[in-house]
Amino acid sequence: MKKWITTTVLGSALLLSPVQAFANIGDQTLRPTMTHSDVKTLQTILRDKGYFTYSGSPTTYYGSYTKSAVVSFQRAKGLTADGIAGRNTFNKLGVYKVNNSYLVDYAKRYVGTPYKWGGTTPDGFDCSGYINYVFKNSHSIYLPRTVKDMWANTGYKVYSQAVGDLVFFETYEPGASHMGIYIGNGKFIHAGSSSGVTISEMDNSYWKPRYIGTKRL
Known part of the structure; x- marks a missing residue:
């Protein structure tokens, strides 16, 4: 019974907390060779801004074209140009962590x-x-x-x-x-x-x- 009460209280607190975490684009750091659904959105954002020039449709794979686009964007925005799309890169892309x-x-x-x-x-x-x-x-x-x-x-x-x-x-x-x-x-x-x-x-x-x-x- 004590364990059930503790679990229930903790669950309720998480549901009510104003800083509750949500799955936003950018919560997952994206790296070369990864496959993730957020990669497709990243490619779309970079294409809209003129950085992702691959002629095919966006995919879930973080390949060389995606890395090159991320590096170019990072250099343009004064970020560390490592080709890794983390929170700082997504913020510069105009995509934020929002509850x-x-x-x-x-x-x-x-x-x-x-x-x-x-x-x-x-x-x-x-x-x-x-x-x-x-x-x-x-x-x-x-x-x-x-x-x-x-x-x-x-x-x-x-x-x-x-x-x-x-x-x-x-x-x-x-x-x-x-x-x-x-x-x-x-x-x-x-x-x-x-x-x-x-x-x-x-x-x-x-x-x-x-x-x-x-x-x-």
């Missing part, structure tokens, strides 16, 4: 905060200022300041949403100009110019036709 449940819980604390053009504090947020604030203060992650830079340089593209993903929209100008955090059940949280920080439906009549894609960190 997505905690991220969303933290983001919800600011529902009702007014919109302010250029705003980056709880006195008032614009859409990218809000995202920056949430990631910085919940995870010490410093993202690019603008929506366009986050669309171009943060995370990797996915074709269905999961909790914690960044969702992007085309609104007042061509390309990505608005964004939010997907919170599940077809909803996202964002700083809207007419509503302040609020939760909206992805498929409502305004947002659905303006949606352009999702990035995962």
